[in-house]
Amino acid sequence: MSDLLPTTQRTLLARVARAQRDGRVPGLVAGVVRDGGLAWHAGRGALPAGAAPDDVQFRIGSITKTVCAVTVLRLRDEGLLDLDDPLERHLPGTPFGDRTIGQLLSHLAGAGAESPGQWWERTPGGSLAELALSDDDRVLPAARRFHYSNLGFGLLGELVAHRRGADWADVARREVLLPLDMTRTSPRPQAPAAAGHAVHPWAELTLPEPEHDAGVMAPAGQLWCTARDLARLGAFLLGDTGGVLSPATVEEMTLPAGIDAASPSWAAYGLGVQVHRVDGVTLVGHGGSMPGFLAGLWVDREEGTGALALGNTTAGLDSGLGPRLLADLRAAEPRIVDAWAPEPCPIDPALLGPWFWGPSPYALRAVPGGLLHLGGLGRPGRSSRFRPGPDGTWVGLDGYFAGETLRITGDHLRLATFVLTRTPYDPAAPVPGGVAASGWSAETASQHADIESKQSLTAG
Incomplete structure (x- = not known):
């Protein structure tokens, strides 16, 4: 039956x-x-x-x-x-x-x-x-x-x-x-x-x-x-x-x-x-x-x-x-999923939460099965799950970063050649290409160009 x-x-x-x-x-x-x-x-x-x-x-x-x-x-x-x-x-x-x-x-x-x-x-x-x-x-x-x-x-x-x-x-x-x-x-x-x-x-x-x-x-x-x-x-x-x-x-x-x-x-x-x-x-x-x-x-x-x-x-x-x-x-007869239950976190919870790839917000989460998940926060983004790898690293299971190695430190994440930081383009982190000394500004690109032009004329 x-x-x-x-x-x-x-x-x-x-x-x-x-x-x-x-x-x-x-x-x-x-x-x-x-x-x-x-x-x-x-x-x-x-x-x-x-x-x-x-x-x-x-x-x-x-x-x-x-x-x-x-x-x-x-x-x-x-x-x-x-x-x-x-x-x-x-x-x-x-x-x-x-x-x-x-x-x-x-x-x-x-x-x-x-x-x-x-x-x-x-x-x-x-x-x-x-x-x-x-x-x-x-x-x-x-x-x-x-x-x-x-x-x-x-x-x-x-x-x-x-x-x-x-x-x-x-x-x-x-x-x-x-x-x-x-x-x-x-x-x-x-x-x-x-x-x-x-x-x-x-x-x-x-x-x-x-x-x-x-x-x-x-x-x-x-x-x-x-x-x-x-x-x-x-x-x-x-x-x-x-x-x-x-x-x-x-x-x-x-x-x-x-x-x-x-x-x-x-x-x-x-x-x-x-x-x-x-x-x-x-x-x-x-x-x-x-x-x-x-x-x-x-x-x-x-x-x-x-x-x-x-x-x-x-x-x-x-x-x-x-x-x-x-x-x-x-x-x-939709499947009735298993009840959620807490489980140990595979890394220090302080390392989870928001990270930024340049200006793009991402979130690092612990997910069931002892895995990590990195994905866009509040907007679409490249997304992958990661399993534990050798020497404290993590290896991409699926998505864009499948097979790639994730390394987690206190102030940045290193994933392939990408560096994610706790704040957008954190100048204290090893951001590829460096971070402009002028920092974030409310001035537009044209205003920056005008200032640079005037500085050039003054110098001349």
Whole structure:
């Protein structure tokens, strides 16, 4: 039984029912994730007879990339590679040897969208050697722009296989799926499983779609999964990592590449996950499509909730179904946050409060979790949280100063090359460029110019 209110369940069911009907999806299963698991689900349309909707396998397409990214990041966390390493160091002999692992994970490596040869999503695949990659598959320079690449994740899967000495699917099952108790997730369908269909654009007719082993391209989109297993992956993205990755690494996955995260709306990519921000809400997850199937998994890490959708149609399922289910849940049953409670201050409280970057007011605050926050005071400004660093320093966690070092003294803050002082341009502090001896004045710039001109004439 779901612990959602009956009115909430009806609202969610109504949305799912309309998505199945309006999208002409032969079979649809959707659900919401809360408190670490599948809190509610519903099945609509034609599903395998006698099967529980949450136990029917569907192809999840590119949500597989999230699992692939986890296998790569496990290697990084074990010290076996670095995200700045060139691919050649770990997977020799490809045209992408100079592109980094991090660029491949975030679709910034300039790799072609698809593998060469026939469309891999509808034809059986082979080995990396059989792809016969060439320089033509390098379609853009590295790190210049986002370019979604299925090929890039095929290469990442091969990297994992090369380092582990085992097929990528076996590594994923052993290191990710089984530890997360995702026992109904597999590279090929295992009954009960939905059959993939295309729906005729102008008639109420369906056509079976092919299913096969994608070979080297499997890490880009081959996995089959149930709603219950997909909910477990959602809980993983919400922070219940089951020891597969550290919570800090999962948070790293969710950081968008090349996007101003202060903007109210944007779409970006992290490390194996898509990151969308709409109307002030940030969602993390991935969409998926393969011939005969569409899927989506999205989580709201702030609310601690997620939503998923699995349908067996090539086109038609509303890609916004998951986010809309989350919006419905947020409106009907908003999260009740934990009560505030005092906690020790990580630095002398006398060092907190107003500071000035030139004439711009900022405030340094202690925030929960033993962190500091520096942000604009009374007006917009560059903003970041900081975690404790070595030797009494602090390191930026996010925002403009992510990765930068903050040093705190009694009369100034030193952050990168910036110096913040207790008063605007404090002449007693080491302000870059110094402070004019004349000090602050009510005179305008033109009055200063007139005085300087008269002084010059008098001197002459």
